[in-house]
Amino acid sequence: MSTLLDQASLVLIPSGYKEDIVYSQKPTDGSGDLTFTRASDGTRVNSAGYVENVPWNLLEYSEDFSNTSIWNVLNGASISSNTAVAPNGTTTADTLTFSANPSSNVYCLTTQTAGTFTVSVYAKTASGTKKFRLRADAPNGMTSSDFIATTEWQRFDFSVTGTPVTFYIINDAAGTAGSIYIWGAQLNQGTLKPYFPTTDRQNVPRLDYSNGCPSLLLEPQRTNYAIYSQDLTQSATAFGGGTVGANTTTSPDGTQNADSFTVNTATSGHGGYYETASATNGQQFTASVFLKAGTGRYFLFRAMTNSYDTRFGATIDLQAGTILSTNTAGSPTGTASKIENFGNGWYRVSLTITAVGNQMSYVWAASNTGTPTLDAYLDYSYTGNGTDSYYVWGMTLENSSYPTSYIPTTSAAVTRVADTASKTGISSLIGQTEGTLFVDFNLQTPSGNDYVIGQIYNSSSPADSIYFYVTGANFIEAYVDNSGNQVRIIPPSASAQGRYKLAIAYKANEFKYYVNGTLIGTDTSGTVPTCNSINLINYANGGGYIEKSAVNQYLIFKTSLTNDQLAALTTL
Numbered sequence: 001m002s003t004l005l006d007q008a009s010l011v012l013i014p015s016g017y018k019e020d021i022v023y024s025q026k027p028t029d030g031s032g033d034l035t036f037t038r039a040s041d042g043t044r045v046n047s048a049g050y051v052e053n054v055p056w057n058l059l060e061y062s063e064d065f066s067n068t069s070i071w072n073v074l075n076g077a078s079i080s081s082n083t084a085v086a087p088n089g090t091t092t093a094d095t096l097t098f099s100a101n102p103s104s105n106v107y108c109l110t111t112q113t114a115g116t117f118t119v120s121v122y123a124k125t126a127s128g129t130k131k132f133r134l135r136a137d138a139p140n141g142m143t144s145s146d147f148i149a150t151t152e153w154q155r156f157d158f159s160v161t162g163t164p165v166t167f168y169i170i171n172d173a174a175g176t177a178g179s180i181y182i183w184g185a186q187l188n189q190g191t192l193k194p195y196f197p198t199t200d201r202q203n204v205p206r207l208d209y210s211n212g213c214p215s216l217l218l219e220p221q222r223t224n225y226a227i228y229s230q231d232l233t234q235s236a237t238a239f240g241g242g243t244v245g246a247n248t249t250t251s252p253d254g255t256q257n258a259d260s261f262t263v264n265t266a267t268s269g270h271g272g273y274y275e276t277a278s279a280t281n282g283q284q285f286t287a288s289v290f291l292k293a294g295t296g297r298y299f300l301f302r303a304m305t306n307s308y309d310t311r312f313g314a315t316i317d318l319q320a321g322t323i324l325s326t327n328t329a330g331s332p333t334g335t336a337s338k339i340e341n342f343g344n345g346w347y348r349v350s351l352t353i354t355a356v357g358n359q360m361s362y363v364w365a366a367s368n369t370g371t372p373t374l375d376a377y378l379d380y381s382y383t384g385n386g387t388d389s390y391y392v393w394g395m396t397l398e399n400s401s402y403p404t405s406y407i408p409t410t411s412a413a414v415t416r417v418a419d420t421a422s423k424t425g426i427s428s429l430i431g432q433t434e435g436t437l438f439v440d441f442n443l444q445t446p447s448g449n450d451y452v453i454g455q456i457y458n459s460s461s462p463a464d465s466i467y468f469y470v471t472g473a474n475f476i477e478a479y480v481d482n483s484g485n486q487v488r489i490i491p492p493s494a495s496a497q498g499r500y501k502l503a504i505a506y507k508a509n510e511f512k513y514y515v516n517g518t519l520i521g522t523d524t525s526g527t528v529p530t531c532n533s534i535n536l537i538n539y540a541n542g543g544g545y546i547e548k549s550a551v552n553q554y555l556i557f558k559t560s561l562t563n564d565q566l567a568a569l570t571t572l
Contacts, residue, residue: 004561008556009558010027010032010554010555011025011026011555012025013025013552014551014553017036017204018197018204019197019200020203021034022216032426034421034422035421036420037203037420038202038420039203040415040417041416042204043405043406044206044207049342049344050253051251055196055201057186058201059108059187059198060198060201061199062196062198063197064081065079065081065096066081066094072107073105073107074103074104074105075099075101075105076100076101077097077098078096079095079096082094084124084126087122093122094183097179098171098177102170105169106168107169108166110164110165112165113230113408114231114247114257115163115189115190115257116161117159117161118159119134119157119160119167120157121155121183122183123153123154123169123180124150124151124152125151125181126151128151130148131149131173131176133145133146133170134170135167136168136187137164137168138160138161142160142162144156146173164187169185206405211442213552215550216536217550219416219549221415222399223414224396224406224413224416225275228411229407229408229409230393230394230408230409231410233259239261239271241264241268241366241384244259245262252290252348257393258393259392259393260390261392262294262386263296263366263389264384265384265386266384269380271300271363271365273364274361274362275361276359277361277397278358279357281355281356281357283354283355284334284400285360285397286303286402286403287360288348289362289393289395290347290392291316291348291390292318292344292347293345295388296366296368297318297370297388298316298318298369299390300380301351303352304359304361304363305359306330307357307359308377310353311330311353312332312351312352313329314326314349314351315367315371317370318347321339324370329376333353334352334353336401337349337350338350338402338403346391346393348403348406352400352402360397362395365380366388366390367380368385426534429558430456430532430556431506431558434528434558435558436504436506436556436559436560437454437555438502438555439453439454439468439554440551440554441454441502442549442552443470443476443498444497451537452535453551454467454502454534455467455535456534457532457534458529464530465481466479468504474495474496475494476495478513480506483529486529487523487526489504490521492520499572501517501570502515502570503566506528509524510522510524510560511526512563514566514567514569517568518567519563536549
């Protein structure tokens with residue numbers, strides 16, 4: 001394989017990235033780096049297995065304290081830009097000058113969900129020492145003790161618990177006038193994390209470790225309509241047959257912000273938490289929730305529509321991590337269920353159903369058995385023991401045919417914008433008369449929508465392109481378009497969820513398509529389009545829709561590889 005990689009003109013194995021960019025491993029001069037956009041926050045599963053914000057630095061313009069749209073000064077403080085060499089070797093550190101006032105500071109506003117956070121900054125002096133503090137209003141003010149900056153760069157940090165609304169770098173408690181150099185401010189959830197530089201924070205690629213190795217997560221725009229997704233205490237709906245405990249255990253994001261539900265001794269249903277949002281008639285929606293067993297074992301989860309008359313439910317064993325059974329009421333269509341292991345006893349359970357009317361909802365409840373006797377609405381009543389407990393976190397309601405990455409919310413719905421990764425003006429890296437296109441990616445469950453993955457194309461005529469086309473039924477087809485369809489190679493059957501390595505070798509009147517080490521088909525009639533750009537995933541060709549994809553590897557060769565090389569390249 002290493003010999004084949006040496007022959008590639010472009011090698012993208014997701015590992016290096018920063019805001020706006022995904023780095024290629026080949027070439028290394030930047031000409032193969034992809035431009036990345038999302039224009040919103042997103043989450044991923046990090047290398048430790050936790051659900052994490054990307055980027056994890058929740059502050060904007062972390063190295064530019066003179067940006068007055070984000071940072072402001074109070075009580076006689078002032079900022080001078082780019083006055084010293086920062087820890088990264090660039091002249092980007094700023095001077096913060098305090099007046100003789102203990103409240104002299106530079107600050108920025110931030111809006112976060114409740115939890116435990118760490119604030120940090122790099123600081124040093126030009127000479128001697130200078131004391132200063134860090135502070136966060138969350139919403140009540142919490143201020144560190146005095147730190148001592150010296151002539152050497154140090155990273156100072158301070159942990160707070162609450163809902164941060166303001167971050168400060170503030171003068172010492174005595175109000176001593178003086179200056180320090182500052183650089184690399186950060187607010188991150190949980191304990192101190194490695195520093196992540198930001199500007200507007202939005203266009204940061206997500207390297208997802210759900211499958212062990214990192215893959216570039218590319219998803220469509222989605223909105224979570226379930227409000228207060230991590231906080232059961234904020235529910236506007238009534239609980240029956242139990243009580244809620246706030247922040248009682250560590251959630252899938254690694255912080256203690258998951259709530260518990262403990263059944264009481266009533267003879268009715270135990271749970272009943274539900275939310276409702278607007279849906280589109282005939283369109284699938286997905287409800288999901290993260291669950292963990294406490295002293296209780298079995299749980300019920302339902303997706304509802306049609307004024308709650310049409311329902312699709314699941315009975316879950318939270319010790320085994322399995323869906324024991326699914327049930328329906330009111331003849332739902334487009335149903336699907338899924339359970340995913342997120343580690344530490346946490347499972348994400350998802351239910352998909354087609355909306356009837358303009359309503360989508362979910363409801364959950366506890367059970368004392370894996371074989372509950374459900375009524376016509378999939379409800380179950382039993383006498384509680386007063387002790388069975390469960391942990392609940394991360395509820396979602398989204399207009400989607402499958403669960404996308406978790407989108408946290410507070411008092412309103414939150415939208416994650418679509419991910420895009422592309423590059424124009426790279427005709428030198430693309431074989432113009434012959435070549436090979438290779439994509440290694442993780443295929444999701446059938447989405448009902450079509451999408452294009454791995455496309456190389458002509459920016460002046462985007463329809464002239466070479467790409468893989470994933471249909472809504474998970475047929476992965478190979479296409480070559482050059483002023484009209486030249487080649488279309490269709491596999492004999494649809495593909496199941498999982499990992500796929502795809503390669504199409506192209507040359508005039510000689511096209512070969514390999515999937516997972518097997519030759520799918522050939523075509524001996526067709527011409528090759530002139531291509532100068534790539535787009536890892538899009539919807540422009542064929543009228544499809546962007547759907548979730550995790551790209552593990554992307555390669556371009558300027559030669560048409562042999563059958564043996566294609567088999568070796570695509571073998572899992």
